Amino acid sequence: METGFKLSGKGLVKTYKTGDATIQVLAGATIEVSAGEMVVLLGPSGSGKTTLLHLLAGLEKPDSGSVFVNGTDIYSLSDAKRSRMRREQFGFVFQSFNLLSSMSALENVQIPLWTLGRKNARVLAEEILERVGLAHRIHHRPGQLSGGEQQRVAIARALVTQPKMVFADEPTGNLDRSSASSVMDCLVSAVRDSNAGCLLVTHNMQWAEVADRVLYLVDGRVEVERK
Amino acid sequence: MFRLALATARGNLKKYLIPILSLTAAVVISNLGLSGAALLWRYSQYPIYQAYGGELIVIHSATSLRSEKGGVYSDEFFTLFPSQEVGQTVAKTLPGAQVTKTLFTAGIVPYGVARVTVWPLMGRLDTTGRWLYKPRVLRGNDIFTGQSVESRAWGPSTSDGRSMFGEPGRELHLRVAHFKEGDQWDLTSGQRHPYTLEGVYGPPYANPALWAPLETVQTHCGAPGLVSWMGVACANPLQVEGDRDKLVAELSARFPELKVITAEELAGMLVADLSKLRETARYYVPLMVLVSCLTIVATTMAISRSRRRELALLRVIGLSNNQVRFLFIAECSFIGLLGGFLGTGIASAVSLSLFKASTLTYQPFAVSLLVSLITGTIFSYTAIRDATVTESMRNP
Numbered sequence: 001m002e003t004g005f006k007l008s009g010k011g012l013v014k015t016y017k018t019g020d021a022t023i024q025v026l027a028g029a030t031i032e033v034s035a036g037e038m039v040v041l042l043g044p045s046g047s048g049k050t051t052l053l054h055l056l057a058g059l060e061k062p063d064s065g066s067v068f069v070n071g072t073d074i075y076s077l078s079d080a081k082r083s084r085m086r087r088e089q090f091g092f093v094f095q096s097f098n099l100l101s102s103m104s105a106l107e108n109v110q111i112p113l114w115t116l117g118r119k120n121a122r123v124l125a126e127e128i129l130e131r132v133g134l135a136h137r138i139h140h141r142p143g144q145l146s147g148g149e150q151q152r153v154a155i156a157r158a159l160v161t162q163p164k165m166v167f168a169d170e171p172t173g174n175l176d177r178s179s180a181s182s183v184m185d186c187l188v189s190a191v192r193d194s195n196a197g198c199l200l201v202t203h204n205m206q207w208a209e210v211a212d213r214v215l216y217l218v219d220g221r222v223e224v225e226r227k
Numbered sequence: 228m229f230r231l232a233l234a235t236a237r238g239n240l241k242k243y244l245i246p247i248l249s250l251t252a253a254v255v256i257s258n259l260g261l262s263g264a265a266l267l268w269r270y271s272q273y274p275i276y277q278a279y280g281g282e283l284i285v286i287h288s289a290t291s292l293r294s295e296k297g298g299v300y301s302d303e304f305f306t307l308f309p310s311q312e313v314g315q316t317v318a319k320t321l322p323g324a325q326v327t328k329t330l331f332t333a334g335i336v337p338y339g340v341a342r343v344t345v346w347p348l349m350g351r352l353d354t355t356g357r358w359l360y361k362p363r364v365l366r367g368n369d370i371f372t373g374q375s376v377e378s379r380a381w382g383p384s385t386s387d388g389r390s391m392f393g394e395p396g397r398e399l400h401l402r403v404a405h406f407k408e409g410d411q412w413d414l415t416s417g418q419r420h421p422y423t424l425e426g427v428y429g430p431p432y433a434n435p436a437l438w439a440p441l442e443t444v445q446t447h448c449g450a451p452g453l454v455s456w457m458g459v460a461c462a463n464p465l466q467v468e469g470d471r472d473k474l475v476a477e478l479s480a481r482f483p484e485l486k487v488i489t490a491e492e493l494a495g496m497l498v499a500d501l502s503k504l505r506e507t508a509r510y511y512v513p514l515m516v517l518v519s520c521l522t523i524v525a526t527t528m529a530i531s532r533s534r535r536r537e538l539a540l541l542r543v544i545g546l547s548n549n550q551v552r553f554l555f556i557a558e559c560s561f562i563g564l565l566g567g568f569l570g571t572g573i574a575s576a577v578s579l580s581l582f583k584a585s586t587l588t589y590q591p592f593a594v595s596l597l598v599s600l601i602t603g604t605i606f607s608y609t610a611i612r613d614a615t616v617t618e619s620m621r622n623p
Contacts, residue, residue, distance in 0.1 A: 087545025102238025114231040
């Protein structure tokens, strides 16, 4: 297991206001994920899993608490530096795939490489699409792909920059059982091969078996942890 | 970033079709309205612009005549049109403008009771230095039907073989010349050039193209006889009035005998409808631009909303707010450029096809680009606020 990269969130608190009501989603959640480690975060719908993921990924600032990447508080960085860190070190896989419908699979996978200014973007994208079993579908647009195929493209996009950390938010939530299993195998295999850390957020207990560690989010805190 | 901008712009081309077409239409109509329909139609219908050589006409009028040695002379006529000085003033005052022609009109000088002496129309192209060798003189009976007209004129040559309308300061020695159709006059360098006698300033059937303008100029100048002028082609045909004011301000002190009028004024005197057309164009062009702007704003607003998720995704992937804004603004600039180019191209093709000339202006293009840029900038801010990023990326 690689120890050169460490993501940690300490005492994370997040509250949302809806009209007059105030909802505290996270109440001091603390979590740590290292490179090469597969962590599954379980919790019922509305428990704050996605919010925690957003906070850890630098997308949303916590009300209190801090998020550290290798000891650096990411919210002390400017937007540009935090974005750059996200661009270079993080990959994302979402339940609803979030592919750009106007672009082909190949172009979708190239987007992160373009933002990094990689000159061999096309070659790298073709290679990883081949690894996830989509070599024959690279010129298809998302609307021409099945749900499982779209999620494979999303996985390829998340990993094509060889990130240190992959955030997966209910990656099988929109898939049937057969596709879900196949996609999860693809994700786990790709993450393991790249030796990246992975935080997999789900409410499906089934995926706990792929984890190195399983965490539970209950009442806004990461309370239970088991191997 | 450039490749990403290109890919997103290409991918969203369909969404931007309406604003692009709207801009194209606006630029086409604006161009045709501002510079095409009004100016080209006028120029194509009336040869005034071509005859006088520019949008501005600097007129030297002669009103005082005197009789001497059996002939009638105009003192002002013998005072040469200060073409060199006026040319320098034009160059200094109106950057980009060009003196095209210096012309000396035919003059109808009463000579005796029932006779007239005719000055030929002649001049030279200042841009090339060549003389215009198509002097036109009257066919006597065309002017005053029933009267005797002597087909005798003052020949435009000097003792040294150069034109009497030569360089300022040169001593002139006029001589009477008899001429008839087919005659040749020695103007410069000993070359001989044939004259064609044409009924230029006679009734409309003689030559309607040049019959009216002389009267118009004479009316303007209050000079029933001799008129000399210099044509000035302005750099921007849409700023003629402003250029005229500048030139008048410069010339009035040194050359009070000169007047500056516009070709449009000449044309306007002939066909009052031209002014109405121009006025109408002035009203509907801004209206078209306004409508196009509203279309762009409405469409961009709709597109920015429909693309919130896409823009949010780019933020998640690692683009900073400024980079996403850049993408959005680049796309809107692309719309403005594409609409502007298409519109200008179509307007140019239509102008050439309809009017056999193209007088395009940059304003509609600039407005389309500016509106797109401003709209893109405004909506790039509203579309990618941090709050929308997390909201957009939440699972449905």
